[in-house]
Amino acid sequence: MSIDPSSIPDFGGQPDPEPSGAAPSVLIPDQELVKQLLDQMELKYLVDEEGDLAAPWEEFRTYFMFRGEGDQAVFAVRTFYEHPYSVDDKPHLYEVIDDWNRRTLWPKVYTHTHDDGSVRLIGEAQTVIGMGVSLEHFVSSTVSWVRASIEFDKWVGETLGLEKDADSGIQGDGDGETDS
Template sequence: MEQFRTYFMFRGEDDQQIFSVRTFYDRSHQIDDKPQLLESVDDWNRRTLWPKVYTHTHDDGTVRLIGEAQMLIGMGVSLEHFVSSTVSWVRAAIEFDKWLVEQLGLEQEINEADKPEDDE
């Protein structure tokens, strides 16, 4: 099951209008893990066009990730380009989540969380 929420937004006015797809990843990380997260995010951002991912540290010290892709649409955009870009961005947001799990070795944590507890 995916652990993120994706929002589609139109911002700006006239020829400066932007269409943005922003993904908020629900998995929280500890502040001590931030250096490793930043290293992984930098690697992703260097290798891929989208989404560009950054960290957000909450007041309670938890760190979450946000991915974003944008397109300038104020001067016009074809429907085909708009749809294909949006689909690519959403797929890439899903792929990032899977990639991060592999990079940080989170598979074991996720699998253990999904296992039913034994009542022995």
């Protein structure tokens, strides 16, 4: 099944297209469908060593993962934000991401502490796909999750003043390495 480019939501203030009246087709999404969608969105992607699709940005990377089998199969969009924080930053990070998580539906954001003591933020949205989903719902959800991941990156940067830090040369605590 291919994706009709007009089915990709704009969210730029344009009105939604009129419903066609036809019953939506139900399918079990797979990696090839996500590749088509990413191509339609003109996003670069790669397949990592574990077989997951990843779309790299400068400050984060977003993975498109399929997990489970049968009616328990899940599709997840998980974003790993590159900016490192220290363990001492965690209480403030909790306040900031709790605010985001209360006010938004996705991505839900949490912290991850690495073995070297650096803390990174991770955003995630997921849906059960094992019983099938409509193509329109899958496309709309995936595009919304990608855009929300981008918005979170902007929002957390503004909220924590990271743009100012970048301008002044302060990179925060941690190793500063990025995987892009």
